[in-house]
Amino acid sequence: MQDNNTFDAIVVGSGITGGWAAKELTEKGLKTLVLERGRQVEHVKDYTTTSMPTWDFRLRGRVSAEDEVNYPVQSKVYAFNEATRHYWVNDLEHPYTTPEDQPFSWIRGYHVGGRSIMWGRQCYRWSDLDFEANAKDGIAVDWPIRYQDIAPWYSYVEKFVGISGQSEGLAHLPDGEFLPPMELNCVEQKVKSGIEGKWPQRRLTIGRVANLTRAHNGRTPCQHRDLCFRGCPYGAYFSSQSATLPAAAATGNMTLRPDSVVESILYDEQSDRATGVRVIDANTGETTEYKARVIFLCASTLGSTWILLNSASDRFPNGLANSSGELGHNLMDHFYRVGASADFEGFDNKYYDGQRPNGVYVPRFRNVWDKHPDFIRGYGYQGGASRGNWKRGVGENGMGADFKDAITKPGPWNMGLQGFGETLPYHENSVRLNPDKLDKHGLPTLFISAKFRENEAKMKVDAMNAAAEMLEAAGGKNVSTYNREAPIGHGIHEMGTARMGKDPKTSVLNKWNQCHDVPNVFVTDGSCMTSASCVNPSITYMALTARAVDYAVKELNRQNL
Template sequence: MIHLNLTAKAANTYDAIVVGSGISGGWAAKELCEKGLKTLVLERGKQFEHVKDYENATKDPWEIEHRGRLTTGQVKDHPYLTRERVYSGFNDKYWIKDTDSPYTESKRFDWTRADIVGGRSIMWGRGSLRLGEQDFEANAKEGIGVDWPIRYKDLAPWYDYVEAFAGISGQAEGLPQVPDGVFQPPMEMNCFEKAVKGRIETAFPGRKMTMFRTANLTRPIGERGSCQYRNLCDRGCPFGAYFSSNSSTLPAAAKTGNLTLRPDAIVNSLIWDEKAQKITGVRVIDKHTKEMTEYYAKIVFLNASAMASTFLLLNSTSTRFQHGVGNDHDIVGRYLMDHHFHAGASGTSEEFADKYYYGRRPAGFFIPRFVNLNGDKRDYLRGFQYTGFSARGNWARGVAELGVGAAFKDYLTEPGPWQMGLMSFGECLPYYDNRVVLDRSKQDAWGQPVLQFDAEFKENEKKMRKDMDGEAVAMLEAAGLKNVTPFNRDSFPGQAIHEMGTACMGRDPKTSVLNAWNQVHAAPNVFVTDGACMTSNACQNPSLTYMALTARAANHAVEELKKGNL
């Protein structure tokens, strides 16, 4: 006689499972819970509570061990993370340990991964820009990659919806390439920026310099306070002034009583039920005990971050999906994209020597895309935008000086000249052969295969980069800055931390992984709404689009459940 532990299975059964608690996972949890679904959120990172766990958020540098500098041991344990500057002693507990979770590279790829509840929503740059109609149409018009199965009008009301809840400060400008949204009042430009803005817009009609649209509150929302202008955002904001899962969506989900959150839960694969002919749940490895547990649900949302969600699709093999869920046509893992950057220019000015500014504003300004639009034609496709910041030089400018005595000390108490920099973010085309695959020759600390990256920026991006620093120089010089110096350093996929595209949306199951509602074509009760779903990457910061797509997909999922279609 066979004894089935039905009680244990029932205890592990929910209406919905969400994998990941970052920007898109938090939204999935909120929407599904508020619509009445008992929802399990699985997060591989450690428990991390809003305010309580921001242990360095209000400390001065000298109160933190080594003043935030990394030890040789930390560098050794984080060989990938230390390639960029996001990882520091101020937030070292927030990041994954590379030596436990390695990956391999056919070509260099910098994969930045969090290890906490809330994921990278705690440390993100908060840029919140809409994609425009030209971004959804470009692939089809140019015959590149896969055609988006939606257009701007399909996502516009969902942009409105998530902006109102998240709180986006910004200035309406009436530019179709970066549509206006539901904005709180923008942060204010300083006097120098206002002058530069006027000169650039006069010298280059059609270009616009405006305050960056950012998920930093300038007016309180509920229990979340407004920005305090400390510019310590990547340590966690105890005021709740910037949008994060921990301060916003997860608390909203918890208030419903429908949320179950399990940290330290490494999702290994999706469960295919041969009898039911559908995905019925997920297998989870306990981070500490390494014990495997199965959880079940009617629908599964993959929001583990683009590469981690792609790993789950590829690692979920069965008699039905021998090469991974949704991968019947070898599309999962392809069209890997990221923005390319590290190109622009900087300069100085002796103007406004008697002016200063208040606080440490955590957001700069930006100049939206202007190339290959409105009759402008370049020798490459798509375009780029600039983000910028200005400040007056501080005492550190004296580090290279040889001064001594009272006069030198007095010199360092006065602010230096105004400085301004422009850095561009350029679009990467969706290339079929830019991809990530499973590397089964190597394992992580939990016995799982690792990802292998094989992606690069190609000729179109290289041509674009010549304009990315050249146009920056032209604008700063036209604005009257001196000592204008271009920069154009190496940029590798992954460095911009906007990786996306490896489970793209499309109309045809033979050329795409997801449909117009973010459902896996071959497994419609599985939704992917993080960066993996993107069909092109535009040049705008992508997180707001992930939020809107997630809210839209969650609404559709619940409607389909009610109809009995899932």
């Protein structure tokens, strides 16, 4: 009879990677405990605002003054509003600190499913342009893997997730296992023709997105409501709730325990192995220890690194598996809030169906075929075209029947392109424990010191100018540019701090996402990343997780762990 506190595997976190680790481990026969620090969120049942019309909200869905006080960081996120507030952490209850002149936006959701409920769902494969970048540029450390190592695992996870997209045949943005693509609207098609006509090596394509365009694995196609951030009752986009956790539960091998704050990993110096985890009940404060043969940390980039840092011992005084001294360093994100927009004429008799929960994508074109003189790496664009709606009348003076009639008609067409660019892995961008600032459980919080630097600043200027140039070449009028300040972290693609590498002296993890120092601990969330690329990283996290579980289970069966 199995001890109730002993399992084959423990997964910490239930979001994008935690859900995948749970699915893969349980389907391979391991009795698996999934620990989530936040509350339970059940699929459909707990999507309490998913079908509420805007007029049923007290503030019509807007952010309140009270929200700005209680959620000073989270409320700045595009997906935060009156309908989604309950998915984001209260910043006052979950503090962290930064240098006064270096703010960091730590965007978090503590609940079962994590940010898989609120993510942007864009899915792009990396290529060897990304995996070889550090080595070619002579910075940081080289990735221990290449595209061929992860390509089969991209295919594996894509077939389960369900990603709609258009194949483009680009070596630096590999095609995947796509469901039928969503359609570009008329202005997006015009801009595509204009860009590709003037710059044949550039592409504008529909976004590659984890929204279903047809029924897939028992889930319903997207309804084009564009209310994704509230939780989808149709399961039409990929989340832990709609896909991986049900698959894990179906095996009978998963035990899911929400409201479980992992305080530390337990380590036995004699065996040189982790033996389990120590957990604090988020509601009662009671402490419990759980044991397992293998542990997967999937608690988010900074969450997993916090756990490792807080698991110090005589053997590892600066954090578990930190003989390299790199744990907590090399924090990265993507910069954005830079680009251009333009008006387009000649399409007043055209519109579009529904609210497509997706945009367009312009893949990276800098430092692909030739070298830019001012910066290394590159950026891509996300964006789209739409028509003005009734909201354009909010700031106008007007009243009466004629005014109402005017604003109920579609407004002019506008197209925007927003750059998302790579941040380099600076050793100085780092996190550490702050024992002087404790959380509500009496645990040390994080001190986060990170900023964008010269390479990113130069790239942003180029991204702004190139966006304007492309829109103008496509026939756009009244082209306007912007380059807004936003702290690192605001891109919600934080990664690094427990990087993969070939050498235990300069990295925390090996090519299998396995701790060099503690071989039965695997880390597969964003903390494992060695560089950042310029594309949304979640599909890479998923592929790395599935690959790592496959390796870990084989090693368990060989009794190597």
